[in-house]
Amino acid sequence: MPPIRPEAKKLMGARLARSIAQGALVVDFALYVTKLGWSATFLGVVFALAILFAVLLTATIGPASDRFGRKRFVLIFEAIAIIASLLGLLSQAPVALACAAIIGGFGRGANGAAGPFAPAEQSWLSGYIDKRDFGAVLSLNIAIGFFGMAIGAVLAGVIGARQPLFILPLAASLVAATLLIITPDRARSVEVVRNNEAAASKVENGLLWRLAGLNVLNGTGIGLSGPFMSWWFAAKFHASASSIGPALAIGFIAAGVASLTSGHLTRRLGTVRTVVLMRGIGLVSLFALPFAPSFVVATFIYAVRSAFNRGTAGARQAVALGLVRGDRRGLAASVNTISVLVPRGIAPALAGVLFETGALAAPFLLAGLFQGAYLFFYPRVFAAHDPSRS
Known part of the structure; x- marks a missing residue:
């Protein structure tokens, strides 16, 4: 692991605090x-509105942070999170709690990221990392979030599904805000571009469009299977919440370990090759999962799949941020996030229809086809833009 600057450590500490709360709320x-x-319908509507809220904000936050600075936007997120947590603590009224869930992202989980303000957070952190170290350090940042989610999942079992649960996100936001306040927003330097500025931006925009197209494939594959894992475990193996909770926690821990491993591999194999290798193993696991003969075997395959799929998140972030100059990384982070988030919000509707008909394997197989296509095109598009080779 390359040396990590104190400013970056503070930003990672804020992520750890958020991830613990998010893991409990999941x-x-x-x-x-x-x-x-x-009702399940009302809860589904709230989750859908939360995704819509996230998409609308994410589209504007990244570019705005490129222009006005990163710190103020991430602090705005913490202020919103504090308000949402207080609403949860003080009211059980459906409208108030639904509003809190929409703006606070309750129950969705974001691996410790700052919700729709994550593009500002990512570009802020990248300012304290050398480009060649993006894969290693961003993978560590992602791993911290996974471990925090696992801790939160365990704490959720201790606290229980009660109103005091909202003390966790309130405390997390206060801790995160404190760390952010004492972290400087690095001044953005004007990068010298030899060719015409418009020409350079045109090339970068083309790469971002390709990134978005590939992310639609990836996000669709995730949306077809990910949101229904608890439901699928219960439907196929009649597993209870007490069994499913630890299974998901194991998946978070495995993903954290894999993320640390991917950070190491990016320095040896390159960032793009690391993504292809690990996602390839994850793809095989995805195809195998619906045919698991028992809950124990399914839990093991799920942990493997979770590790090798989620463990590349930091490496994929590194590739996305490395496609553009430093003063456009907020835009790149927004494009990277939205192009995954939108299909992840739409695809579960199709998966729900398939599962409702009793086709317990079809959504996984369809998801595998989308992620297989993503894996086929990824190295062909980005091999020449590997940040670890800079």
């Missing part, structure tokens, strides 16, 4: 509001 939020009488 487990307990849906259970809590169900006790309050929320």
